[in-house]
Amino acid sequence: MIAGTHHMLVTILAAIVVILGLTGTLMAQERILISSEWGEVTAELADNDAARSLLRMLPVTIQMRDHLRQEKTGNLPSPLKEVARQTHFSKGTLGLWTSDHFVIYYRDGQVPQPGIIILGKRPPNLVFVALGTLTSSYVVERLARGWSYVGGQNGIPSLPRLTAGSFELTEGPLFYYLALVLLALVYLGLRVLTRSQFGLVLAGIRQQENRMAFFGYKTQNYKGFVFCLAGLIAGVSGGLYAFHEGYVGPGQLGPVLSTQVVLYALFGGTGTLIGPIVGTGLVDLFSFYLSQIWETGWPIMLGLLLLVIVIFRPTGLIGFLVSDRERVGSFGRPTKATRAPEARHEPA
Amino acid sequence: MPLLEAKRISKIYGALTALDKADLIVHDQEFHGLIGPNGSGKTTLLKCVAGAEFPTAGTIAVAGRDVTNAMPPERSRAGLSIKFQITSVLPQLSVYDNVLLALQAQDSIFGLMLSRSRRALHEKTMGLLARFRLDNRRDELAGVLSHGQQQWLEIAMALAREPKLLLLDEPTAGMSPQERRATGELLAPIKQTCSMLIVEHDLDFIKDICDSLTVLDQGQVVASGPILEVQNSARVKEVYLSHG
Numbered sequence: 301m302i303a304g305t306h307h308m309l310v311t312i313l314a315a316i317v318v319i320l321g322l323t324g325t326l327m328a329q330e331r332i333l334i335s336s337e338w339g340e341v342t343a344e345l346a347d348n349d350a351a352r353s354l355l356r357m358l359p360v361t362i363q364m365r366d367h368l369r370q371e372k373t374g375n376l377p378s379p380l381k382e383v384a385r386q387t388h389f390s391k392g393t394l395g396l397w398t399s400d401h402f403v404i405y406y407r408d409g410q411v412p413q414p415g416i417i418i419l420g421k422r423p424p425n426l427v428f429v430a431l432g433t434l435t436s437s438y439v440v441e442r443l444a445r446g447w448s449y450v451g452g453q454n455g456i457p458s459l460p461r462l463t464a465g466s467f468e469l470t471e472g473p474l475f476y477y478l479a480l481v482l483l484a485l486v487y488l489g490l491r492v493l494t495r496s497q498f499g500l501v502l503a504g505i506r507q508q509e510n511r512m513a514f515f516g517y518k519t520q521n522y523k524g525f526v527f528c529l530a531g532l533i534a535g536v537s538g539g540l541y542a543f544h545e546g547y548v549g550p551g552q553l554g555p556v557l558s559t560q561v562v563l564y565a566l567f568g569g570t571g572t573l574i575g576p577i578v579g580t581g582l583v584d585l586f587s588f589y590l591s592q593i594w595e596t597g598w599p600i601m602l603g604l605l606l607l608v609i610v611i612f613r614p615t616g617l618i619g620f621l622v623s624d625r626e627r628v629g630s631f632g633r634p635t636k637a638t639r640a641p642e643a644r645h646e647p648a
Numbered sequence: 649m650p651l652l653e654a655k656r657i658s659k660i661y662g663a664l665t666a667l668d669k670a671d672l673i674v675h676d677q678e679f680h681g682l683i684g685p686n687g688s689g690k691t692t693l694l695k696c697v698a699g700a701e702f703p704t705a706g707t708i709a710v711a712g713r714d715v716t717n718a719m720p721p722e723r724s725r726a727g728l729s730i731k732f733q734i735t736s737v738l739p740q741l742s743v744y745d746n747v748l749l750a751l752q753a754q755d756s757i758f759g760l761m762l763s764r765s766r767r768a769l770h771e772k773t774m775g776l777l778a779r780f781r782l783d784n785r786r787d788e789l790a791g792v793l794s795h796g797q798q799q800w801l802e803i804a805m806a807l808a809r810e811p812k813l814l815l816l817d818e819p820t821a822g823m824s825p826q827e828r829r830a831t832g833e834l835l836a837p838i839k840q841t842c843s844m845l846i847v848e849h850d851l852d853f854i855k856d857i858c859d860s861l862t863v864l865d866q867g868q869v870v871a872s873g874p875i876l877e878v879q880n881s882a883r884v885k886e887v888y889l890s891h892g
Contacts, residue, residue: 496763497765
C-alpha cells in the first residue's frame with residue numbers, strides 16, 4: 301500500500317479483539333490479550349476500577365481507527381467507571397478518553413485537560429530490555445567521546461594510583477592478588493546468594509515468572525535487584541581495570557566490551573558461577589595465542605570457535621563437566637546433616 | 649455464616665450465557681462438589697470465585713468479606729487457594745524446592761537472602777511432602793513425576809498457604825483408577841483444617857469425598873444440598889444421566 305492511500309485511510313477499521321489472556325494461572329497484575337489483523341500483543345491492566353470494569357466486559361471486539369497518527373481509538377460497548385486522570389501517556393499505554401472511548405497509543409505524548417484514564421500498558425519485553433541496555437551503552441560511548449571533562453576521544457590518561465592510606469598500590473603481583481581476592485569474595489558472595497532461598501526464587505522466576513507472581517512474589521523487585529547487583533559487580537571490575545591500566549577511554553563504555561562479556565559467559569557456561577570465570581580466562585588465552593598465529597585475522601577464528609561452542613554446547617564448556625540437573629541445583633536444604641544419604645550433589 | 653457465598657452469579661460472553669444467576673454456598677469444614685455436563689458453567693463459576701474471571705452480575709463473599717471485585721492476591725489473603733486443571737509445577741526444580749517456594753512466598757527479600765526461614769520451613773515442607781506421599785521423591789525434578797503425583801504436588805503447594813477454602817479444578821483428570829482412589833484418601837484428612845470446592849467429572853469420586861453437591865446445567869443450578877438428597881433428585885438424574 302502506498303503511503304498516500306494509507307494516510308487517507310485513517311479510518312481503516314482494525315478489528316481488535318480483546319480477550320482474557322489468563323492461561324490457567326492467576327497473576328498479581330491482570331494481563332489481557334489484544335489481537336488484530338496485525339498480530340497479537342499482551343498488555344498489563346492498571347490497578348483501578350476502570351480497568352476492572354474493562355476486565356469484566358471481556359471478551360470484546362472494538363472497531364478502531366487511527367487518530368492524530370499517535371493512537372488507535374474506538375468505542376467500547378458500554379462506559380467504564382470514572383477514576384483519576386492524567387495528561388501524559390507513553391508508547392503502549394491503554395487509555396480511556398471519554399467514558400467509553402478506548403485508546404491505544406503508539407507514541408509518547410500529552411493530551412489536554414482533563415486527561416485520560418490509564419487502563420494499562422504493554423509490559424517491556426525482555427528483548428527490548430537487552431537491546432535497550434546495548435544501545436544505551438552505545439549512546440553513552442558517543443556522549444563520552446564528545447565530553448571534554450572525561451577527555452573526549454582521548455579518554456582519561458594517567459589516573460592516580462589506587463591507595464590504601466599512604467600505601468600506593470602499583471600494578472604487578474600485588475595488584476593481581478587484590479583482583480584475585482575480590483574475585484574470590486564476589487564468587488563466594490554470589491554462591492551463598494544463589495543457593496539461598498532468594499536464589500530459589502530466582503530459579504523459579506527463570507522458569508515460570510507468572511506462576512511465581514501467583515504465589516505472591518513481586519517478581520519485578522527480584523529482577524530489578526539482580527540487575528542492579530550485576531551492575532555493581534561490573535562497576536567494581538571496571539574500577540579495577542581503570543586503576544590497573546592507569547587509563548580509561550570511551551571505548552570501554554561501548555557495546556564491544558559489553559558483547560565481549562556476554563561471550564565470556566556463553567563460552568564458559570551460563571547458569572553457573574564458575575563458567576564465566578573459566579570462559580574469561582580461556583577466551584583471553586585463545587585470543588593471545590591466535591593473535592600470534594594470525595596477526596590480522598585472529599578475531600574471525602575466535603568468532604568461529606565461539607559460534608561452534610554456542611551451537612553445539614549451548615550450556616558452554618562447563619556443560620561438559622556438570623549435568624543440567626546439577627546446573628539448576630537444589631536450594632532449600634537446611635544443612636547437610638538433614639539430607640538423605642541418597643541426595644544428589646550440589647552444583648560445582 | 650457460610651465460608652463461601654456466591655449469590656446470583658451471571659457470566660455472559662457476548663451471545664453466550666455461561667452462568668445464569670447461579671448460587672453457591674460452601675460451609676466451614678465442608679467438601680463441596682460442583683458437577684454438571686460439559687459446558688454447564690462449572691469451571692466458569694470456579695474461576696469467578698477464584699478471581700480468574702469477573703462475573704457479569706452477582707456477588708461473592710468469603711467469610712463475610714465481599715470479594716466480587718477483588719484481585720487474586722486479595723482473594724488469597726481472604727483465604728482462597730486454587731489448583732487449576734492444568735498442572736503448573738516448576739518442572740526444572742526439585743519436588744522439595746517446589747513446596748518450599750510456595751511456603752516461603754510471604755518472607756521478605758532480605759530474609760530470603762539470609763535464608764532465615766530455611767530451617768523452620770524444612771519441617772513444614774517435609775510434612776506436606778509426607779502427607780502427599782512424595783517424601784521419598786523430594787530430590788527428583790518435579791517434571792519427572794507422574795501426572796497424578798504432579799497433581800498431588802500442586803495440591804500440597806496450594807495447601808502451603810493454609811487456605812480456608814481450597815478450590816480444585818478436576819483434581820483426578822487424567823489419573824489412573826489407583827491414583828484416583830489414593831487422591832481421595834489423601835484429601836480426606838484435610839477437612840479438619842480447610843474446606844474444599846471441587847469441580848469434577850467423576851461422580852463416584854465426588855460421592856466418596858464430598859458432603860454436599862451442586863449440580864449445574866446450562867449455566868443454572870439444578871440442585872444443591874447434602875449429597876444423598878441431591879443424588880436422588882429426579883431432576884439431577886435426568887440431567888446427569890441423559891448427558892452420560
